[in-house]
Amino acid sequence: MTTLQPPVAVRRRRSWTGWGFIGPFVLVFALVFLAPLAYSVYLSLFRTQLIGGTTFVGLDNYQQALQDSQFWEGVARVGLFLLIQVPIMLGIALLVALAIDSGRLYGKDFFRITVFLPYAVPAVVATLMWGFMYGTRYGLVGDLDDALGTKLPDPLSADLVLASIGNIVTWEFVGYNMLIFFAALRVVPHSLYEAAEIDGAGQWRVITAIKLPAIRGALVIATIFSVIGSFQLFNEPAILQKLAPNAITTDYTPNFYTYSLSFAGQQQNYSATVAIVMGVITMIVAYVVQLRGMRKGA
Amino acid sequence: MTTTTGSVRNTAPPKSPAPRLRSPRAARPGRPRRSVLLTVLTGVVLVYSLLPLVWLLISATKSQQGLARSFGLWFDRDFDLWHNIGTTFTYQDGVFGRWLLNTLLYVVVGAGGATFLAVLGGYALAKFAFPGKRAVFAVVIGAVAVPGTALAVPTFLMFSKMGLTDTPWAVIIPSLISPFGLYLMWVFATEAIPTELMEAARIDGASELRTFFQVALPLLAPGTVTVLLFTMVATWNNYFLPLIMLKDPDWYPLTLGLDSWNKQAQTAGGEAIPHLVLTGSLLTIVPLIAAFLLLQKYWQSGLSAGSVKE
Numbered sequence: 001m002t003t004l005q006p007p008v009a010v011r012r013r014r015s016w017t018g019w020g021f022i023g024p025f026v027l028v029f030a031l032v033f034l035a036p037l038a039y040s041v042y043l044s045l046f047r048t049q050l051i052g053g054t055t056f057v058g059l060d061n062y063q064q065a066l067q068d069s070q071f072w073e074g075v076a077r078v079g080l081f082l083l084i085q086v087p088i089m090l091g092i093a094l095l096v097a098l099a100i101d102s103g104r105l106y107g108k109d110f111f112r113i114t115v116f117l118p119y120a121v122p123a124v125v126a127t128l129m130w131g132f133m134y135g136t137r138y139g140l141v142g143d144l145d146d147a148l149g150t151k152l153p154d155p156l157s158a159d160l161v162l163a164s165i166g167n168i169v170t171w172e173f174v175g176y177n178m179l180i181f182f183a184a185l186r187v188v189p190h191s192l193y194e195a196a197e198i199d200g201a202g203q204w205r206v207i208t209a210i211k212l213p214a215i216r217g218a219l220v221i222a223t224i225f226s227v228i229g230s231f232q233l234f235n236e237p238a239i240l241q242k243l244a245p246n247a248i249t250t251d252y253t254p255n256f257y258t259y260s261l262s263f264a265g266q267q268q269n270y271s272a273t274v275a276i277v278m279g280v281i282t283m284i285v286a287y288v289v290q291l292r293g294m295r296k297g298a
Numbered sequence: 299m300t301t302t303t304g305s306v307r308n309t310a311p312p313k314s315p316a317p318r319l320r321s322p323r324a325a326r327p328g329r330p331r332r333s334v335l336l337t338v339l340t341g342v343v344l345v346y347s348l349l350p351l352v353w354l355l356i357s358a359t360k361s362q363q364g365l366a367r368s369f370g371l372w373f374d375r376d377f378d379l380w381h382n383i384g385t386t387f388t389y390q391d392g393v394f395g396r397w398l399l400n401t402l403l404y405v406v407v408g409a410g411g412a413t414f415l416a417v418l419g420g421y422a423l424a425k426f427a428f429p430g431k432r433a434v435f436a437v438v439i440g441a442v443a444v445p446g447t448a449l450a451v452p453t454f455l456m457f458s459k460m461g462l463t464d465t466p467w468a469v470i471i472p473s474l475i476s477p478f479g480l481y482l483m484w485v486f487a488t489e490a491i492p493t494e495l496m497e498a499a500r501i502d503g504a505s506e507l508r509t510f511f512q513v514a515l516p517l518l519a520p521g522t523v524t525v526l527l528f529t530m531v532a533t534w535n536n537y538f539l540p541l542i543m544l545k546d547p548d549w550y551p552l553t554l555g556l557d558s559w560n561k562q563a564q565t566a567g568g569e570a571i572p573h574l575v576l577t578g579s580l581l582t583i584v585p586l587i588a589a590f591l592l593l594q595k596y597w598q599s600g601l602s603a604g605s606v607k608e
Contacts, residue, residue, distance in 0.1 A: 017506055018426030025419035025480060026434060032472045034437070036452035037444065043452060092343060099340045104333040111340060113594060115347045120586040122535035124553040125579040128560055129350050132357070132572065133370065140353065140370045147369070175347060235537050242561050262451045263542065275448035283444070 043272040061273035071274055074254040075281065077162065082230040085166040090222055093174050097181035098207060112182065116175035123172065123235040130168045131156075131243040156244035165236045173229070177222045184218035185211060220293030224286045231282045234259065254278045351583075358382060358580040362573045382577040389574055396548060397555035398581075401534060403466060404551055408473030409529035416476050416525050420483025421514055425491060438477055454542050468543035469551070473533045479525040486521030487514070523596035527589065534586055552582045 047057045065071055096115055100108045118126065134155040136142040141152050155164040188211060196206050212219075234255040241248040250260040254274065262271035353370055359382070364374030386394050423431065453472060454463065462468045491514050499509040515522075537553045544550060547558065556578050563570035590597070 015426070016428055018422040018428030018431065020506065021422035021426070021510070022419045022428075022434060025415040025475070028415060028471070028474045029438065032453065032475055033444075033449065036449040036456060039456055040449065040452040043455070096340055096343050099336055102336070103330045104336050105340060106332055106334070106337045111344055113591065114344055117351065117587060117590070118347055120531055120590050121351075121583050122537065122553050124535070124537050124557055125354075125582055126350075128556065128575060128579055129354050132576065133350065133353060143370045171346065171350065174343065238541075239537075239557055239560075242557075242564050245564070258448075258451065259542070262454075268451060268455060271451050275451060279444050279448040 040272045040276060043269050044276055046269050048269055061270055062277065064270065065273050065277045068274070070251045071254060071257060071277075074251055074257050075278070078231055078233050078253050081162060081166060081233065082227060085169060086223070086226045086230060088166075089170045089174055090177055090219070090226065092170070093177035093222070094181055094219075096174070096178045097185060098211065100178075100182055101185040101211075102203070112179070116179050118172050118174070119176040119179075121172065124239055126172050127168055127236050127239040130164070130171070131240050134164055135243065156240070156247055158247040161240070161244055161247040165233070165240065168236050168240075169229075169233075173226070177226070180218050180222050181215060184215035188214045216293065220290060223289050223293065227286050227289055228282055231255075231278065231285070354576060354580055354583075358573075358577045360573060362571070365572055365576075378573070379577075382573055383581065386574050386577045386581065389571070393547065394552075394555065394578060394581075397550050397552045400466070400549055401551040401553075404469050404473065404536070405530055405533045407466075408470045408533040409526060411470070411474045412476045412479060412529040412533075413522060413526045415474060416479035416483045416529075417515070417518060417522055418510075419480045420485075420521075421487050421491075421510060421518070423480075423484045424487035425493065425496065425514075438480065450538065450542055457543065463543050464546050464549065466549060469536070469540050469549075472539055473529075473536065476525065476529050476532070479529055482525055482528075483518070483521055486524075487518060490517045490521065520596050523593055527593060527597050530589065531586060552578070556582065 044061050045056060045058060046054050047061065048054045096111070099105055100112055105111055121129075133139045134141055136145065136154065141155060144150065145152055153160060155161070192210050192214075193206060196210060201209065232255055233253045237248050237252045237256055238259070241250075241252075250264065251257040255278070258271045258275045258278070261267045261274065265271075349371075356371060356373060357365060359377050359379040360368060360374045361376055361378045361382075364376055364378065368374035422428070423435070457463050457468050457471075462471070495513055496509055499513045504512070534551075535553060536551065537557070540549075540551050540554045541557075544554065547555070550558065556575060559571055559575050559578065562568040563572070
């Protein structure tokens with residue numbers, strides 16, 4: 001029913017043959033996932049100081065993180081981002097997927113491909129592009145000001161920059177999410193639509209009673225991916241910072257903060273701690289989304 | 299770009315499997331009537347998706363002065379696209395070409411390797427029972443929830459001790475793991491390979507390796523292309539990992555290189571080169587967009603198969 005469930009494996013005699021095939025994956029996985037994770041926990045329990053060197057400090061770093069207002073401001077910022085940007089993005093993606101699936105569009109293949117295209121654009125290019133367009137010098141905002149004689153609010157000002165980042169992220173991922181929804185809609189059995197038609201159900205009723213429940217798994221997955229993506233927000237603010245240095249600080253998002261701590265501040269132990277705390281928060285939120293999503297109408 | 303889209307759209311339907319799947323519904327009487335209103339409304343999203351790309355395409359044809367003086371969505375009086383492309387490739391002793399080759403290296407080895415590992419692993423999970431299988435599943439799924447960037451600092455420190463930072467390996471090795479790819483291949487292999495076929499090959503005396511390469515692999519092709527495209531996008535677009543791993547601009551991928559060109563304007567005495575940043579951006583996205591358009595029938599069938607679940 002949901003994509004989180006592993007497909008049922010073919011029952012065969014248990015043997016070690018399978019390891020020959022999965023072994024390479026597990027080996028590299030251990031090197032790039034498990035080892036850094038363990039190392040990260042280890043790092044978080046120590047502190048390095050100019051005087052005294054590296055000492056074991058137990059949970060002191062965690063205590064510091066819990067009281068670190070710079071960190072929590074970042075968390076609040078991505079939390080706000082999550083609450084506003086994710087519903088807008090997934091809402092648009094769902095509407096487009098339903099529109100394409102309805103068969104009422106002219107040139108629906110063209111729609112599907114074109115809306116998906118931004119996904120192939122690197123975050124760096126997407127951010128540079130939008131960043132330039134936001135600009136008053138080379139950008140469309142400047143052009144509009146010139147053409148209309150107006151003074152539009154600067155999208156890169158401190159007040160608006162979060163919304164501007166939200167627009168970039170939405171642009172990048174609407175098509176991707178649309179495709180996930182569309183792929184899920186495609187496998188809804190047509191017999192259900194026929195039955196609904198015989199019962200005289202309208203389009204709206206078909207959507208709410210058949211289509212949405214049928215793709216609930218895909219909706220939950222897309223939401224979880226978006227939650228994780230929002231909490232990890234880094235690329236867009238980091239690149240946009242060069243164009244809006246006053247509006248975006250180096251602790252703008254929790255990830256940006258860990259990056260700055262580690263590579264500009266040389267506080268690797270504390271940086272690892274902040275990353276772990278953020279990872280735990282992300283997992284809790286993702287888990288809650290999954291629980292709620294799966295329970296609804298199940 | 300518009301012409302590419304147009305030609306693909308015109309030639310694809312007869313060949314692609316998708317319309318065949320849909321045709322029973324279309325042929326039935328009482329099929330939904332096309333709606334101009336809905337097309338126009340959805341068209342708003344289409345314009346939103348295309349507008350920045352059109353802007354980029356037009357901007358790449360302008361000189362630096364042209365960028366400042368002309369309207370963003372129309373051409374300047376000088377058409378400088380070819381000149382810009384030439385300058386992009388020759389600026390700073392042709393470092394852009396070097397970045398392009400680096401990116402290709404990371405994509406071929408990284409995404410190729412990631413796809414290969416995912417296909418092998420997905421095949422194992424779908425078609426074999428082996429000790430510790432549940433544990434593998436639990437650990438991989440659990441680890442996916444860990445934000446990738448949380449691992450960045452410890453990975454950097456580990457690689458730094460191993461002497462791998464500032465080498466291509468620092469970018470390639472972490473790219474080799476795609477949990478999403480493993481999952482997709484698992485679902486796909488479960489559906490696509492009849493176990494009887496594997497049994498038949500075994501009865502005929504084929505070794506496990508031979509069964510995999512000659513029986514399973516051809517059947518896994520659409521799923522493999524899908525995973526390959528998505529891992530390609532991930533490696534081609536990678537920014538954070540190279541950012542922390544690489545100091546030497548000679549090993550930069552395109553994304554990091556473009557970012558450094560853009561930063562250059564902010565550094566004291568640095569030359570602002572927006573026209574090269576924009577032309578370089580265009581050159582960076584063209585190969586991926588072309589790959590997606592040309593391979594669409596593969597990845598679309600792979601993706602829909604991945605979402606089949608009962």
